[in-house]
Amino acid sequence: MKRYLNILLLILIFILSSSLKMHSVPTSKKITLNSYAAVVIDQNSGRILYSKNSDIRLPMASTTKIMTTIVALEKGNLNDKVIISKKAASIGGSNVGLIAGEKISLEELLYGLMLRSGNDAAIAIAEHIGGNVDNFLKMMNEKAIEIGAFNTSFKTPHGLDADGHYTTAEDLAKITAYAMKNEIFNKIVSTKEISSGISGKFNRSYSNINKFLYRVENADGVKTGYTGGAGKCLVASVRHDYGRYICVVLNSSDRWKDAEELVKYAKENYKFIKLYNKGDEIKSLRVFGGKSRYIISLTENDVFIPIKSEEAQYIRTEAFVPSVIFSPIKKGDVLGNLVIYYDGNIIAKYPVVSDRDVDRKNLINTITDTFKSITIK
Structure with missing residues:
Protein backbone atom coordinates (compact mmCIF):
# COMPACT_ATOMS: atom_id res chain seq x y z
CA MET A 1 0.00 0.00 0.00
CA LYS A 2 2.84 2.39 0.84
CA ARG A 3 4.40 1.73 -2.58
CA TYR A 4 1.14 2.58 -4.41
CA LEU A 5 0.73 5.76 -2.36
CA ASN A 6 4.28 6.81 -3.26
CA ILE A 7 3.59 6.22 -6.95
CA LEU A 8 0.33 8.20 -6.78
CA LEU A 9 2.19 11.02 -5.01
CA LEU A 10 4.89 11.10 -7.70
CA ILE A 11 2.26 11.19 -10.44
CA LEU A 12 0.32 13.96 -8.66
CA ILE A 13 3.51 16.04 -8.29
CA PHE A 14 4.28 15.49 -11.97
CA ILE A 15 0.76 16.60 -13.01
CA LEU A 16 0.85 19.68 -10.78
CA SER A 17 4.31 20.71 -11.93
CA SER A 18 3.21 20.28 -15.53
CA SER A 19 0.14 22.48 -15.02
CA LEU A 20 2.17 25.17 -13.27
CA LYS A 21 4.79 25.20 -16.03
CA MET A 22 2.67 24.44 -19.04
CA HIS A 23 4.71 26.74 -21.24
CA SER A 24 7.79 24.55 -20.72
CA VAL A 25 6.09 21.21 -21.49
CA PRO A 26 5.85 20.74 -25.25
CA THR A 27 2.91 18.92 -26.78
CA SER A 28 3.44 16.15 -29.32
CA LYS A 29 4.65 17.52 -32.62
CA LYS A 30 4.55 15.99 -36.05
CA ILE A 31 7.80 14.62 -37.34
CA THR A 32 8.87 14.44 -40.98
CA LEU A 33 11.26 11.65 -41.92
CA ASN A 34 12.99 10.64 -45.13
CA TYR A 270 8.73 12.80 -23.12
CA LYS A 271 9.70 13.38 -19.52
CA PHE A 272 11.03 10.72 -17.14
CA ILE A 273 9.30 9.98 -13.83
CA LYS A 274 10.71 7.69 -11.17
CA LEU A 275 8.40 4.90 -10.02
CA TYR A 276 10.77 2.77 -7.92
CA ASN A 277 14.21 2.97 -6.34
CA LYS A 278 16.83 0.29 -6.84
CA GLY A 279 16.27 -2.42 -4.24
CA ASP A 280 12.63 -1.63 -3.47
CA GLU A 281 10.77 -4.69 -2.20
CA ILE A 282 8.13 -5.98 -4.61
CA LYS A 283 6.91 -9.34 -3.33
CA SER A 284 7.76 -12.16 -0.92
CA LEU A 285 8.13 -15.64 -2.42
CA ARG A 286 7.90 -19.05 -0.74
CA VAL A 287 10.95 -21.26 -1.40
CA PHE A 288 10.63 -25.03 -1.73
CA GLY A 289 13.57 -27.28 -0.93
CA GLY A 290 15.78 -24.44 0.29
CA LYS A 291 17.63 -23.58 3.48
CA SER A 292 15.57 -20.37 3.63
CA ARG A 293 11.79 -20.56 3.48
CA TYR A 294 11.27 -17.16 1.84
CA ILE A 295 13.02 -14.67 -0.41
CA ILE A 296 12.14 -11.12 -1.37
CA SER A 297 11.96 -9.93 -4.96
CA LEU A 298 13.52 -6.50 -5.48
CA THR A 299 13.79 -3.98 -8.28
CA GLU A 300 17.13 -4.50 -10.02
CA ASN A 301 17.66 -0.80 -10.74
CA ASP A 302 15.93 2.54 -10.36
CA VAL A 303 12.76 2.46 -12.45
CA PHE A 304 12.26 5.54 -14.61
CA ILE A 305 9.53 5.61 -17.24
CA PRO A 306 9.30 8.07 -20.15
CA ILE A 307 5.82 9.56 -20.45
CA LYS A 308 4.05 12.48 -22.03
CA SER A 309 2.63 15.00 -19.57
CA GLU A 310 -0.98 14.00 -20.26
CA GLU A 311 -0.24 10.31 -19.60
CA ALA A 312 0.77 10.52 -15.94
CA GLN A 313 -2.66 9.83 -14.46
CA TYR A 314 -3.09 6.67 -16.54
CA ILE A 315 0.13 4.92 -15.51
CA ARG A 316 -0.11 1.81 -13.31
CA THR A 317 2.22 -1.04 -12.37
CA GLU A 318 1.79 -4.74 -11.76
CA ALA A 319 4.28 -7.35 -10.56
CA PHE A 320 4.39 -10.68 -12.39
CA VAL A 321 6.29 -12.86 -9.93
CA PRO A 322 5.46 -16.46 -8.92
CA SER A 323 4.18 -17.15 -5.41
CA VAL A 324 6.57 -20.07 -4.97
CA ILE A 325 9.99 -20.95 -6.38
CA PHE A 326 12.35 -23.92 -6.10
CA SER A 327 15.90 -23.71 -4.78
CA PRO A 328 18.75 -23.21 -5.44
CA ILE A 329 18.58 -19.45 -6.05
CA LYS A 330 21.37 -16.93 -6.43
CA LYS A 331 21.23 -13.33 -5.28
CA GLY A 332 20.37 -11.24 -8.33
CA ASP A 333 18.58 -14.04 -10.21
CA VAL A 334 15.66 -12.68 -12.22
CA LEU A 335 12.40 -13.85 -10.64
CA GLY A 336 9.87 -12.03 -12.79
CA ASN A 337 8.92 -8.66 -14.18
CA LEU A 338 7.50 -5.36 -13.04
CA VAL A 339 5.12 -4.41 -15.84
CA ILE A 340 4.15 -0.80 -16.55
CA TYR A 341 0.80 -0.03 -18.18
CA TYR A 342 -0.47 3.10 -19.85
CA ASP A 343 -4.23 3.19 -20.38
CA GLY A 344 -4.39 -0.60 -20.10
CA ASN A 345 -1.57 -1.29 -22.56
CA ILE A 346 1.87 -2.62 -21.62
CA ILE A 347 4.52 0.00 -22.34
CA ALA A 348 7.51 -1.29 -20.38
CA LYS A 349 8.92 -4.20 -18.39
CA TYR A 350 11.63 -4.20 -15.74
CA PRO A 351 13.21 -7.28 -14.12
CA VAL A 352 12.83 -8.02 -10.41
CA VAL A 353 15.53 -10.07 -8.73
CA SER A 354 16.25 -12.21 -5.67
CA ASP A 355 17.55 -10.46 -2.56
CA ARG A 356 19.67 -13.42 -1.41
CA ASP A 357 21.26 -16.79 -2.12
CA VAL A 358 19.23 -19.84 -1.15
CA ASP A 359 21.05 -23.18 -1.21
CA ARG A 360 19.22 -26.44 -1.70
CA LYS A 361 18.63 -28.53 1.41
CA ASN A 362 20.70 -31.69 1.72
CA LEU A 363 19.63 -34.87 3.54
CA ILE A 364 21.08 -33.73 6.87
CA ASN A 365 19.20 -30.42 6.65
CA THR A 366 15.96 -32.24 5.92
CA ILE A 367 16.38 -34.64 8.88
CA THR A 368 17.32 -31.75 11.20
CA ASP A 369 14.26 -29.72 10.15
CA THR A 370 12.00 -32.72 10.61
CA PHE A 371 13.43 -33.37 14.10
CA LYS A 372 12.94 -29.71 15.05
CA SER A 373 9.29 -29.76 13.97
CA ILE A 374 8.65 -32.92 16.00
CA THR A 375 10.41 -31.44 19.06
CA ILE A 376 8.39 -28.24 18.84
CA LYS A 377 5.14 -30.19 18.78
Whole structure:
Protein backbone atom coordinates (compact mmCIF):
# COMPACT_ATOMS: atom_id res chain seq x y z
CA MET A 1 0.00 0.00 0.00
CA LYS A 2 2.84 2.39 0.84
CA ARG A 3 4.40 1.73 -2.58
CA TYR A 4 1.14 2.58 -4.41
CA LEU A 5 0.73 5.76 -2.36
CA ASN A 6 4.28 6.81 -3.26
CA ILE A 7 3.59 6.22 -6.95
CA LEU A 8 0.33 8.20 -6.78
CA LEU A 9 2.19 11.02 -5.01
CA LEU A 10 4.89 11.10 -7.70
CA ILE A 11 2.26 11.19 -10.44
CA LEU A 12 0.32 13.96 -8.66
CA ILE A 13 3.51 16.04 -8.29
CA PHE A 14 4.28 15.49 -11.97
CA ILE A 15 0.76 16.60 -13.01
CA LEU A 16 0.85 19.68 -10.78
CA SER A 17 4.31 20.71 -11.93
CA SER A 18 3.21 20.28 -15.53
CA SER A 19 0.14 22.48 -15.02
CA LEU A 20 2.17 25.17 -13.27
CA LYS A 21 4.79 25.20 -16.03
CA MET A 22 2.67 24.44 -19.04
CA HIS A 23 4.71 26.74 -21.24
CA SER A 24 7.79 24.55 -20.72
CA VAL A 25 6.09 21.21 -21.49
CA PRO A 26 5.85 20.74 -25.25
CA THR A 27 2.91 18.92 -26.78
CA SER A 28 3.44 16.15 -29.32
CA LYS A 29 4.65 17.52 -32.62
CA LYS A 30 4.55 15.99 -36.05
CA ILE A 31 7.80 14.62 -37.34
CA THR A 32 8.87 14.44 -40.98
CA LEU A 33 11.26 11.65 -41.92
CA ASN A 34 12.99 10.64 -45.13
CA SER A 35 13.02 6.94 -44.29
CA TYR A 36 10.58 4.18 -45.16
CA ALA A 37 10.71 2.79 -41.62
CA ALA A 38 11.93 4.19 -38.30
CA VAL A 39 11.61 3.87 -34.55
CA VAL A 40 13.04 5.43 -31.40
CA ILE A 41 12.84 3.59 -28.08
CA ASP A 42 14.01 4.16 -24.53
CA GLN A 43 16.67 1.50 -23.93
CA ASN A 44 15.88 0.62 -20.31
CA SER A 45 12.10 0.47 -20.49
CA GLY A 46 11.89 -0.62 -24.12
CA ARG A 47 9.05 1.83 -24.63
CA ILE A 48 8.47 2.89 -28.23
CA LEU A 49 8.48 6.69 -28.29
CA TYR A 50 7.86 7.10 -32.01
CA SER A 51 7.46 4.67 -34.90
CA LYS A 52 6.89 4.65 -38.64
CA ASN A 53 6.31 1.33 -40.42
CA SER A 54 8.35 -0.14 -37.59
CA ASP A 55 6.79 -3.63 -37.77
CA ILE A 56 7.38 -4.17 -41.51
CA ARG A 57 10.03 -6.71 -42.49
CA LEU A 58 12.84 -5.08 -44.44
CA PRO A 59 16.46 -5.77 -45.43
CA MET A 60 18.87 -4.05 -43.04
CA ALA A 61 22.28 -4.12 -44.77
CA SER A 62 25.31 -3.88 -42.44
CA THR A 63 23.26 -3.12 -39.33
CA THR A 64 23.20 -6.94 -39.35
CA LYS A 65 26.68 -6.72 -37.86
CA ILE A 66 25.23 -5.62 -34.51
CA MET A 67 24.06 -9.20 -33.99
CA THR A 68 27.29 -10.61 -35.44
CA THR A 69 29.23 -8.67 -32.82
CA ILE A 70 27.12 -9.51 -29.77
CA VAL A 71 27.13 -13.24 -30.61
CA ALA A 72 30.92 -13.15 -31.08
CA LEU A 73 31.39 -11.35 -27.76
CA GLU A 74 29.24 -13.86 -25.89
CA LYS A 75 30.71 -16.95 -27.55
CA GLY A 76 34.35 -15.97 -28.12
CA ASN A 77 37.41 -14.48 -26.45
CA LEU A 78 38.91 -11.16 -27.52
CA ASN A 79 42.43 -12.62 -27.36
CA ASP A 80 41.59 -15.48 -29.72
CA LYS A 81 43.83 -15.58 -32.79
CA VAL A 82 41.97 -16.10 -36.06
CA ILE A 83 43.56 -17.28 -39.30
CA ILE A 84 41.85 -15.61 -42.26
CA SER A 85 40.40 -18.00 -44.85
CA LYS A 86 40.34 -17.47 -48.62
CA LYS A 87 36.56 -17.18 -48.39
CA ALA A 88 36.77 -14.32 -45.90
CA ALA A 89 39.51 -12.52 -47.83
CA SER A 90 37.59 -12.69 -51.12
CA ILE A 91 34.17 -11.42 -50.01
CA GLY A 92 32.87 -8.38 -51.89
CA GLY A 93 31.58 -5.03 -50.69
CA SER A 94 33.12 -2.99 -47.88
CA ASN A 95 36.12 -4.63 -46.24
CA VAL A 96 39.19 -3.99 -44.12
CA GLY A 97 41.62 -5.65 -46.54
CA LEU A 98 42.17 -8.96 -44.76
CA ILE A 99 44.66 -11.30 -46.44
CA ALA A 100 44.23 -15.08 -46.68
CA GLY A 101 46.48 -16.75 -44.11
CA GLU A 102 46.78 -13.59 -42.01
CA LYS A 103 46.63 -14.11 -38.24
CA ILE A 104 44.59 -11.53 -36.38
CA SER A 105 42.88 -11.20 -32.98
CA LEU A 106 39.14 -11.54 -32.60
CA GLU A 107 39.18 -8.15 -30.91
CA GLU A 108 40.69 -6.46 -33.97
CA LEU A 109 38.22 -8.24 -36.25
CA LEU A 110 35.34 -6.81 -34.21
CA TYR A 111 36.70 -3.28 -34.52
CA GLY A 112 37.17 -3.80 -38.24
CA LEU A 113 33.64 -5.14 -38.45
CA MET A 114 31.93 -2.27 -36.62
CA LEU A 115 34.15 0.74 -37.40
CA ARG A 116 34.92 -0.04 -41.06
CA SER A 117 31.94 -2.35 -41.75
CA GLY A 118 34.25 -5.10 -42.97
CA ASN A 119 32.40 -7.92 -44.72
CA ASP A 120 35.65 -9.87 -44.70
CA ALA A 121 35.79 -9.50 -40.92
CA ALA A 122 32.18 -10.77 -40.67
CA ILE A 123 33.01 -14.00 -42.51
CA ALA A 124 36.21 -14.52 -40.50
CA ILE A 125 34.33 -14.03 -37.23
CA ALA A 126 31.54 -16.39 -38.29
CA GLU A 127 33.99 -19.11 -39.30
CA HIS A 128 35.95 -18.76 -36.08
CA ILE A 129 32.99 -18.73 -33.66
CA GLY A 130 30.70 -21.15 -35.48
CA GLY A 131 33.21 -23.40 -37.17
CA ASN A 132 31.50 -22.37 -40.39
CA VAL A 133 29.13 -19.61 -41.50
CA ASP A 134 25.98 -21.75 -41.39
CA ASN A 135 26.51 -22.71 -37.75
CA PHE A 136 27.14 -19.08 -36.85
CA LEU A 137 23.90 -18.03 -38.58
CA LYS A 138 22.04 -20.52 -36.39
CA MET A 139 23.56 -18.80 -33.35
CA MET A 140 22.47 -15.40 -34.67
CA ASN A 141 18.89 -16.54 -35.25
CA GLU A 142 18.70 -18.28 -31.88
CA LYS A 143 19.91 -15.10 -30.19
CA ALA A 144 17.27 -13.07 -32.03
CA ILE A 145 14.54 -15.33 -30.60
CA GLU A 146 16.08 -15.11 -27.12
CA ILE A 147 16.01 -11.30 -27.28
CA GLY A 148 12.43 -11.27 -28.55
CA ALA A 149 13.16 -10.21 -32.14
CA PHE A 150 10.62 -12.60 -33.65
CA ASN A 151 10.36 -10.86 -37.03
CA THR A 152 14.05 -11.19 -37.83
CA SER A 153 15.87 -13.69 -40.02
CA PHE A 154 19.62 -13.75 -40.64
CA LYS A 155 20.96 -15.35 -43.83
CA THR A 156 24.39 -13.68 -43.76
CA PRO A 157 26.69 -12.39 -41.01
CA HIS A 158 27.49 -9.19 -42.95
CA GLY A 159 24.16 -7.99 -44.35
CA LEU A 160 24.70 -8.15 -48.10
CA ASP A 161 21.33 -8.61 -49.82
CA ALA A 162 20.02 -12.18 -49.62
CA ASP A 163 16.60 -13.80 -49.89
CA GLY A 164 15.02 -14.20 -46.47
CA HIS A 165 17.45 -11.80 -44.77
CA TYR A 166 15.33 -9.23 -42.95
CA THR A 167 14.33 -7.54 -39.73
CA THR A 168 11.99 -4.77 -38.59
CA ALA A 169 12.88 -1.40 -37.11
CA GLU A 170 11.38 -2.54 -33.79
CA ASP A 171 13.33 -5.80 -33.74
CA LEU A 172 16.57 -4.04 -34.62
CA ALA A 173 15.97 -1.57 -31.78
CA LYS A 174 15.43 -4.49 -29.35
CA ILE A 175 18.61 -6.19 -30.52
CA THR A 176 20.57 -2.96 -30.14
CA ALA A 177 19.12 -2.16 -26.71
CA TYR A 178 20.28 -5.61 -25.60
CA ALA A 179 23.71 -5.27 -27.19
CA MET A 180 24.38 -1.83 -25.71
CA LYS A 181 24.15 -3.33 -22.22
CA ASN A 182 27.36 -5.19 -22.99
CA GLU A 183 30.25 -2.93 -21.94
CA ILE A 184 32.67 -4.23 -24.56
CA PHE A 185 30.10 -3.86 -27.35
CA ASN A 186 29.42 -0.30 -26.17
CA LYS A 187 33.13 0.47 -26.12
CA ILE A 188 33.63 -0.83 -29.66
CA VAL A 189 30.75 1.04 -31.31
CA SER A 190 31.50 4.32 -29.52
CA THR A 191 35.18 4.30 -30.53
CA LYS A 192 36.21 6.85 -33.17
CA GLU A 193 39.79 5.72 -33.77
CA ILE A 194 41.89 2.79 -32.54
CA SER A 195 45.13 0.96 -33.34
CA SER A 196 45.56 -1.33 -30.31
CA GLY A 197 43.45 -3.05 -27.67
CA ILE A 198 43.59 -5.53 -24.80
CA SER A 199 44.88 -8.14 -27.26
CA GLY A 200 47.84 -5.93 -28.15
CA LYS A 201 48.81 -3.79 -31.12
CA PHE A 202 46.49 -4.25 -34.09
CA ASN A 203 47.65 -5.14 -37.60
CA ARG A 204 45.88 -2.00 -38.83
CA SER A 205 44.48 1.29 -37.56
CA TYR A 206 40.72 1.91 -37.73
CA SER A 207 38.61 5.05 -37.91
CA ASN A 208 34.84 4.97 -37.50
CA ILE A 209 32.73 5.68 -40.61
CA ASN A 210 29.64 6.39 -38.49
CA LYS A 211 29.21 10.16 -38.93
CA PHE A 212 26.46 10.23 -36.29
CA LEU A 213 29.13 9.98 -33.57
CA TYR A 214 30.54 13.32 -34.72
CA ARG A 215 27.22 15.09 -35.34
CA VAL A 216 25.22 14.57 -32.13
CA GLU A 217 26.19 15.30 -28.53
CA ASN A 218 26.31 12.19 -26.31
CA ALA A 219 26.06 9.83 -29.32
CA ASP A 220 27.75 6.50 -28.54
CA GLY A 221 26.99 4.28 -31.53
CA VAL A 222 25.98 2.24 -33.30
CA LYS A 223 26.11 1.12 -36.98
CA THR A 224 25.57 2.29 -40.53
CA GLY A 225 24.45 0.17 -43.46
CA TYR A 226 23.84 0.35 -47.18
CA THR A 227 22.97 -2.06 -49.99
CA GLY A 228 20.96 -1.66 -53.16
CA GLY A 229 18.08 -3.59 -51.63
CA ALA A 230 18.13 -2.03 -48.17
CA GLY A 231 18.98 1.56 -49.04
CA LYS A 232 20.77 3.71 -46.49
CA CYS A 233 20.26 2.52 -42.92
CA LEU A 234 21.39 3.67 -39.50
CA VAL A 235 21.13 2.48 -35.92
CA ALA A 236 22.01 5.29 -33.51
CA SER A 237 22.36 5.55 -29.74
CA VAL A 238 22.33 8.72 -27.65
CA ARG A 239 22.91 8.80 -23.89
CA HIS A 240 20.60 10.80 -21.63
CA ASP A 241 20.26 11.22 -17.86
CA TYR A 242 18.17 8.06 -17.46
CA GLY A 243 19.69 5.76 -20.06
CA ARG A 244 19.76 5.88 -23.85
CA TYR A 245 17.59 6.59 -26.85
CA ILE A 246 17.97 3.88 -29.49
CA CYS A 247 17.03 5.02 -33.02
CA VAL A 248 16.62 2.85 -36.10
CA VAL A 249 16.28 4.29 -39.61
CA LEU A 250 15.76 1.93 -42.58
CA ASN A 251 15.88 2.89 -46.26
CA SER A 252 16.39 6.64 -45.87
CA SER A 253 17.51 9.38 -48.24
CA ASP A 254 18.95 11.28 -45.24
CA ARG A 255 19.63 8.87 -42.39
CA TRP A 256 21.68 11.34 -40.32
CA LYS A 257 18.91 13.92 -40.25
CA ASP A 258 16.25 11.28 -39.60
CA ALA A 259 18.09 9.95 -36.56
CA GLU A 260 18.61 13.47 -35.24
CA GLU A 261 14.89 14.17 -35.67
CA LEU A 262 13.97 11.02 -33.76
CA VAL A 263 16.19 12.01 -30.83
CA LYS A 264 14.82 15.53 -30.87
CA TYR A 265 11.24 14.23 -30.88
CA ALA A 266 11.91 11.96 -27.90
CA LYS A 267 13.52 14.76 -25.90
CA GLU A 268 10.79 17.30 -26.62
CA ASN A 269 7.78 15.05 -26.04
CA TYR A 270 8.73 12.80 -23.12
CA LYS A 271 9.70 13.38 -19.52
CA PHE A 272 11.03 10.72 -17.14
CA ILE A 273 9.30 9.98 -13.83
CA LYS A 274 10.71 7.69 -11.17
CA LEU A 275 8.40 4.90 -10.02
CA TYR A 276 10.77 2.77 -7.92
CA ASN A 277 14.21 2.97 -6.34
CA LYS A 278 16.83 0.29 -6.84
CA GLY A 279 16.27 -2.42 -4.24
CA ASP A 280 12.63 -1.63 -3.47
CA GLU A 281 10.77 -4.69 -2.20
CA ILE A 282 8.13 -5.98 -4.61
CA LYS A 283 6.91 -9.34 -3.33
CA SER A 284 7.76 -12.16 -0.92
CA LEU A 285 8.13 -15.64 -2.42
CA ARG A 286 7.90 -19.05 -0.74
CA VAL A 287 10.95 -21.26 -1.40
CA PHE A 288 10.63 -25.03 -1.73
CA GLY A 289 13.57 -27.28 -0.93
CA GLY A 290 15.78 -24.44 0.29
CA LYS A 291 17.63 -23.58 3.48
CA SER A 292 15.57 -20.37 3.63
CA ARG A 293 11.79 -20.56 3.48
CA TYR A 294 11.27 -17.16 1.84
CA ILE A 295 13.02 -14.67 -0.41
CA ILE A 296 12.14 -11.12 -1.37
CA SER A 297 11.96 -9.93 -4.96
CA LEU A 298 13.52 -6.50 -5.48
CA THR A 299 13.79 -3.98 -8.28
CA GLU A 300 17.13 -4.50 -10.02
CA ASN A 301 17.66 -0.80 -10.74
CA ASP A 302 15.93 2.54 -10.36
CA VAL A 303 12.76 2.46 -12.45
CA PHE A 304 12.26 5.54 -14.61
CA ILE A 305 9.53 5.61 -17.24
CA PRO A 306 9.30 8.07 -20.15
CA ILE A 307 5.82 9.56 -20.45
CA LYS A 308 4.05 12.48 -22.03
CA SER A 309 2.63 15.00 -19.57
CA GLU A 310 -0.98 14.00 -20.26
CA GLU A 311 -0.24 10.31 -19.60
CA ALA A 312 0.77 10.52 -15.94
CA GLN A 313 -2.66 9.83 -14.46
CA TYR A 314 -3.09 6.67 -16.54
CA ILE A 315 0.13 4.92 -15.51
CA ARG A 316 -0.11 1.81 -13.31
CA THR A 317 2.22 -1.04 -12.37
CA GLU A 318 1.79 -4.74 -11.76
CA ALA A 319 4.28 -7.35 -10.56
CA PHE A 320 4.39 -10.68 -12.39
CA VAL A 321 6.29 -12.86 -9.93
CA PRO A 322 5.46 -16.46 -8.92
CA SER A 323 4.18 -17.15 -5.41
CA VAL A 324 6.57 -20.07 -4.97
CA ILE A 325 9.99 -20.95 -6.38
CA PHE A 326 12.35 -23.92 -6.10
CA SER A 327 15.90 -23.71 -4.78
CA PRO A 328 18.75 -23.21 -5.44
CA ILE A 329 18.58 -19.45 -6.05
CA LYS A 330 21.37 -16.93 -6.43
CA LYS A 331 21.23 -13.33 -5.28
CA GLY A 332 20.37 -11.24 -8.33
CA ASP A 333 18.58 -14.04 -10.21
CA VAL A 334 15.66 -12.68 -12.22
CA LEU A 335 12.40 -13.85 -10.64
CA GLY A 336 9.87 -12.03 -12.79
CA ASN A 337 8.92 -8.66 -14.18
CA LEU A 338 7.50 -5.36 -13.04
CA VAL A 339 5.12 -4.41 -15.84
CA ILE A 340 4.15 -0.80 -16.55
CA TYR A 341 0.80 -0.03 -18.18
CA TYR A 342 -0.47 3.10 -19.85
CA ASP A 343 -4.23 3.19 -20.38
CA GLY A 344 -4.39 -0.60 -20.10
CA ASN A 345 -1.57 -1.29 -22.56
CA ILE A 346 1.87 -2.62 -21.62
CA ILE A 347 4.52 0.00 -22.34
CA ALA A 348 7.51 -1.29 -20.38
CA LYS A 349 8.92 -4.20 -18.39
CA TYR A 350 11.63 -4.20 -15.74
CA PRO A 351 13.21 -7.28 -14.12
CA VAL A 352 12.83 -8.02 -10.41
CA VAL A 353 15.53 -10.07 -8.73
CA SER A 354 16.25 -12.21 -5.67
CA ASP A 355 17.55 -10.46 -2.56
CA ARG A 356 19.67 -13.42 -1.41
CA ASP A 357 21.26 -16.79 -2.12
CA VAL A 358 19.23 -19.84 -1.15
CA ASP A 359 21.05 -23.18 -1.21
CA ARG A 360 19.22 -26.44 -1.70
CA LYS A 361 18.63 -28.53 1.41
CA ASN A 362 20.70 -31.69 1.72
CA LEU A 363 19.63 -34.87 3.54
CA ILE A 364 21.08 -33.73 6.87
CA ASN A 365 19.20 -30.42 6.65
CA THR A 366 15.96 -32.24 5.92
CA ILE A 367 16.38 -34.64 8.88
CA THR A 368 17.32 -31.75 11.20
CA ASP A 369 14.26 -29.72 10.15
CA THR A 370 12.00 -32.72 10.61
CA PHE A 371 13.43 -33.37 14.10
CA LYS A 372 12.94 -29.71 15.05
CA SER A 373 9.29 -29.76 13.97
CA ILE A 374 8.65 -32.92 16.00
CA THR A 375 10.41 -31.44 19.06
CA ILE A 376 8.39 -28.24 18.84
CA LYS A 377 5.14 -30.19 18.78
